Amino acid sequence: MxxxxxxxxxxxxxxxxxxxxxxxxxxxxxxxxxxxxxxxxxxxxxxxxxxxxxxxxxxxxxxxxxxxxxxxxxxxxxxxxxxxxxxxxxxxxxxxxxxxxxxxxxxxxxxxxxxxxxxxxxxxxxxxxxxxxxxxxxxxxxxxxxxxLDPLNGPIAFLSQSGAIITSVLDWAKPRGIGFxxxxxxGEMADIDFGDMLDYLAGDPNTHSILLYVEAVTNARKFMSAARIAARSKPVIVIKAGRFAQTAKAVASHTGSLAGSDTVYDAAFRRAGMLRVFSLDELFAAAETLGNGRRIAGDRLAILTNGGGIGILATDELAAQDGKLAELSPGTQARLEAVLPPTWSHGNPVDIIGDATPERYAQAIGPLLTDPGSDVLLILNCPTAIAPSVQTAAAVIEAVRKADRPVLASWIGEQDARDARRLLAAAQIPSYETPEQAVRGFMHLVRYRRNQEILIQTPPSVPEQFVVDLPGAQAAVAAALGEGRSLLQGPEAQAILKAFAIPTVESIVATNGAEAMEAQRRIGRPVALKIRSPDISHKSDVGGVALNLDTPSDVAAALAAMREHIGRIKPEARIEGFTIEPMVGRTGAHELILGLSEDATFGPVILFGSGGVSVEVVADRAIALPPLNMALARELMARTRIHRLLQGYRDQPAADLDAIALTLVKLSQIAVDLPEVAELDINPLLADAKGVLAVDSRIRLKATSKPGASRLAIRPYPRQLEQPFPMPKGETLLLRPILPEDAPQLDTLVAHMSPQSMRMRFFSSIKELPSYIRARLTQIDYEREMALAVVSAGAPGKAEIFAVVRITADPDNDTAEFAIALRDELAGQGIGTRLMERMIAYAKDRGIRHMIGIVLMENVAMIDICRRLGFRIEYESGRPDAVRVTLDLVKETVPAS
Structure with missing residues (x-):
């Protein structure tokens, strides 16, 4: 519900x-x-x-x-x-x-x-x-x-899992004139939860921004679907309590729910396009910054100030927040030179000196608002006798009235500045009490833009089509669980990775010293010796790894020393044998860690970071929710410090970033296809210009009856819907769900549609689809939507699209609206009818009760298809040029074509 x-x-x-x-x-x-x-x-x-x-x-x-x-x-x-x-x-x-x-x-x-x-x-x-x-x-x-207290009326929706936070925020907001x-x-969310409220508020015209105080999420998939829909239409800003282990325990006792890992929550909020903040002050500051609907085109900040000190404070905070200070163009500098006194700063921040009048502010604002090298203007003011705060604010308001980019302000002080800030707020210019707060407001815009870009970014095609040996991987998992074993290491773990086309080193299993020595002879070069034990997860922690063993006698000596050492410090550990692997000679390769684990709330999560034996000490890692595509994998990598090194430096060539990203995509596929994989570590994954190689890996299994896809907080690509689609002239194409990578090929589909066809499909005579529309039509939420495309052979992004049929269901999964588009040359061949039949069958299987559509009356062919399929044809209220078609799936029988 x-x-x-x-x-x-x-x-x-x-x-x-x-x-x-x-x-x-x-x-x-x-x-x-x-x-x-x-x-x-x-x-x-x-x-x-x-x-x-x-x-x-x-x-x-x-x-x-x-x-x-x-x-x-x-x-x-x-x-x-x-x-x-x-x-x-x-x-x-x-x-x-x-x-x-x-x-x-x-x-x-x-x-x-x-x-x-x-x-x-x-x-x-x-x-x-x-x-x-x-x-x-x-x-x-x-x-x-x-x-x-009674709250003031306003455009902000505030949802809180804590009643005390509700009353505290109300007490804080009312004297500040903040309305809701x-x-x-x-409360305890026995029925209505955050997902339900987000679904409702996404379509509420009286709500311009949504603020959340979250302690724990209950239904993760519903939350993610609703949050992604809401965040596409209005800012959703969240503060999450229980960030650390000590407070997470308190949260569990307070709400009766277990708070998940904070890093996983952070990844979920980012993936949903929400903006996360860390204090109540910041929550409402972000609402003010984002609530007026202004968005930024880039992340470069220009600063205008009448005080050098406050300009430096703003610049310091910008650097601390990893923000970008705009570089003013020569043309902007020349225009400023013409209107400012010779003693101005001649750079950004633009310091127009302490004797700046309201008129000087206005003269400096014009060039800065049109500077091609900046995206946002921050105006700072400290009180002086020469330029009273209110008069300066009034001049600024007039100067930025028709600005085509966001303007932020910070009027420093209390008595004189209070009225100026009130004036700025009335003009919908976000205003802050300190330069630091203003810069954090700017970074809210930047972070929100980045998160929104994740929602609409078109991923590149996968650089190679990898083939998964799923039966082989499933057999290996079943065999281990059948024997009562949950930990896979060495060759067994490598077999799973190989089944998903992840490059690994070759290894040989030995049960004793003689077999280990023979393995070294067969390899014929320096080897690594590793312990095999179901009781030892991290081998290097207990001296269970020996490297660069050149001869069989080196192997025998290392094996004896290893067995003696482990028997002394970990006598309870069962030693099942050893693995011998050739040493990998990849000088200069980066050691990475890639991982897969399961969060109690959000299900499987993917980890990427700096690897090797110091992985815990360095703690350079980031987390994302699967499923991943190449763009999401690259974004995950970019959130780590080692990403800068991977791009190359000095004489060190860049690593193969596509190969690393593709390995993350393959891990994502393991999360979908093998629900028994509870944990997986590849450490290290060596990465250089030649590609990647998994040197060591471990997998922990857990028996489960759940399908892999059901564990994910975001429904993955439904591969089971793929099926051949015979064409009238004898060739067979593929009918499959649409993918984000398909976005560029929508242009090819549109190119084969006449202006009249486009008008009947999009209700306007557009010639091409804007990029954000292409992204919206391909980056669908399979939990709420489905689009089936008829495509040629080839990888997504390269396969040609001939036709698409889609439905979008309401949050109750009761009614779904359909749409269909196909190339003009395919019209009249029965393809539209067959596509509708496939989608009707899918909708029935999903439990949808009604399919509806709005069809222009001139679209006689579509109306005829709907009539033959059993749709009711009714006039659409308020649209004399269109009809509403409705199919009751629980009653009607769809005739065969």
Whole structure:
């Protein structure tokens, strides 16, 4: 269930309070006062012990209400809640806010929570909470909470897992004039969770930005799908509590949920296109910076100031944040030279000296707003007697009124600057109290832009098509688990890597010294000797690795010393034998670590970083969620320090970055195809200009009945939908789900469509697709959307696209809207009908109940296809040029073509 009946909760016309109280300082009393205070609709009070509260009549039970409330607020002891929910559902109420506590993670609390869910489910009644402060909708003057203040109305939605944070933020925001479209205390999220709220708010026209206070995510896949959709349309800014182990434990006891690894949460937020911040001040500063809808074209900052010191402070903070200071063009410098005194700084920051008047500010702003080398202008001002703060702010506002790029401001001081900041805020110019805060505001824009680019970036084609030996890998996994073994090392781990086309060294297994010596003779050059033990995961930590052994006698001596040393420091370890591998002579190669592990919340995660024996000490690594493509793999690599070295330096050539990225893509495929792989380490993976080589690896297995794809927080490419597609002239093409790499080939499809065909498909006569539209049509969320493309042979990005049919489902998976496009030369050959049949079959399999489409009336061919497939044809309200076509999948039988 997702946003079904959300209108009853978020746009209620009537409310009932169960647990109303005349005690002013009780939860029920505060709720009663808040509901009666300003809400204009009917408010029903329920309490069996009172007939009147605060002058309003009270009924003894839910059934005695003289209206059916859209929204109920429940503030009674926890054991009574399931019964009350059942009563509410019975009279037709569709939404409830459960304030009551004492649910939690205990066995009794879990039983109560389940009973509450069971009572709500038959009636499709939605529940917010339990154990929450409540819900506030300023636009409706509704305060269905026990908060001490009414929030101001505004464009910000605030969702918080902590009730205390809700009331604290309310107390902080009101005197600052910050308003909200809604404030929602999520509580224990027994029903409605962050994913549901994000789905709703993504389409709410009164919400311009969404702020989240998160302690733990429950349904990771729903959260990721909803967050990615919301973040495409408006800023989603998140603060995550429990960043460190000490606080993570506190969070678990507070919310009844386990907080996952903070680095994994960070990767999830980035992948969803959200902006993460680390304090409440920063949360609202980011909302102010991003909330006006201004976006930046690049990441270069120009600074204008009347004080050299504050300009230096801003520059220092910019450097600390890894930001870029713009280099002013010669033309800009010349224009500034013409209007500024000779003593100006002649560079960026542009210091126009302490005697700068409002007019001088205005004269300097013009050249800076048109400078081709900058993307954002930051204007700083410290108070002087010559240039009063308010007058300077007014001049700045007028000078930037028609600016085509974002402008930020920082007016330093308190008494004089306060009014100036208020003036700037009214003009929708984000304003900060210090230069450092202003620079952090700029970096919010930069980081948000980078995260948004991840959402729309077209990945390059995979540099090589690798073939996976999945049956071989599955057989190796099954054999090990069948023997009761969970740790694979040496040749067994290498066999899994080889099955996924990851280059590895060759190794020979030896059970004793004689076999080890013979292995060295066969290899015929220096070797490495490694211990094999199910009880030793990291061999080098216990002296289980010996390198550069030139002769059989060297191997025998090293083996004896190794066995003696390990027997002394780790006597319980079972020694199953040894592996002998040729030494790899790749001088100058970089040692990397690549890994795969499973997070309790988000499922499989991919690790990349600096490898070798000092991997924990160096701690240079980054994490991403699979599935990965080449662009996402390169972005993961770029978040590490070693990435700079991999690009080459001095006489060191660049490593093969595509080979490294492709190895990460292959690890991602292992996460999808082999659900039994709980952990995988390749350390080191040697990388140089020649490519990559996995030198050592370990895999830990865990038996599972779950399909691999079901574990991922982001649904991976559904390969099972691939099938041959016979064409009318005898050739066979491939019908498969669309991929991000296909974006360039959409241009080829469009090139083979007439302006009339384009108008019937896109409802406008466009000649080509903008890059962001191409990305949106190919970077789909397979959890919510599907696009099946008829393509030629070849790798994604190179395979030609002949036709595409797509559906986009609503969050409830109830109704999906379809669209179809094909080349003009394929029209009239039955291809459109066959594609629709395939998509209808897919939609039925997904459990979608209705397929709908809007078709222009002049598109006679499409209307005819829909009629033959059993769609209802109806006029579209408000569109005299179009019809609505609807197929009820649960009733209709699709005729064969």
């Amino acid at each position: 997702s946003i079904r009946n959300f209108d009853k909760m978020m746009k209620p016309s009537s409310v009932a309070l169960i647990g109303a109280s005349p005690k002013r300082d009780s939860v029920g009393g505060v709720l009663t006062r808040n509901l009666l205070h300003r809400f204009k609709g009917p408010v029903g009070l329920v309490n069996p012990r009172h007939a009147d509260i605060f002058g309003t009549a009270v009924v003894p039970h839910v059934g005695a209400l003289d209206f059916i409330p859209d929204l109920a607020v429940i503030a009674t002891p926890a054991p009574t809640v399931p019964g009350i929910v059942a009563e509410l559902g019975g009279i037709g109420c569709k939404a409830a806010v459960v304030i009551s506590a004492a649910f939690g993670s205990s066995a009794e609390g879990q039983a109560l929570t389940q009973a509450m869910r069971d009572a709500a489910r038959p009636h499709l009644l939605r529940i917010l909470g339990p154990n929450c402060v409540g819900l506030m909708l300023p636009g409706l003057s509704l305060n269905a909470s026990f908060a001490h 479209s809604c404030m929602v205390s999520m």
